[in-house]
Amino acid sequence: QVQLVESGGGLVQAGGSLRLSCQAVGRPLRYAMGWFRQAPGKEREFVAAGTWTGHSTFYGDSVKGRFTISVDNANHTVFLQMNSLKPEDTGVYYCNSDALSTPPGLWGQGTQVTVVS
Numbered sequence: 001q002v003q004l005v006e007s008g009g010g011l012v013q014a015g016g017s018l019r020l021s022c023q024a025v026g027r028p029l030r031y032a033m034g035w036f037r038q039a040p041g042k043e044r045e046f047v048a049a050g051t052w053t054g055h056s057t058f059y060g061d062s063v064k065g066r067f068t069i070s071v072d073n074a075n076h077t078v079f080l081q082m083n084s085l086k087p088e089d090t091g092v093y094y095c096n097s098d099a100l101s102t103p104p105g106l107w108g109q110g111t112q113v114t115v116v117s
Helices: none
Strands: 003-007 010-013 018-025 032-038 045-051 057-059 067-072 077-082 091-096 111-116
Touching (some): 032 067, 032 077, 057 067
Antiparallel strands (some): 018 077, 045 057
């Protein structure tokens, strides 16, 4: 069974940056790992995903050009660098082991990101 260990997140002012990480512990993973987020009162939405080969990345429209996902294949870790943060980026960010599948794979515990203006 794969376990996802998330870290990062916190409170930042608008325009600032944060970096999230998610390490997968356990058996080999699927094609792509990534991140979703959920704001209060809203549905969970796709943020970004990256293939373990590092060859392909995918982003939600609202974060393109501001967020960058990267993969450390050797350590089974995925990073999400979030720049130019906006208050609307606030929410709980969840790592997922199979982010491009429907339904998605295993969820991490979630980490809170709060952006204040």
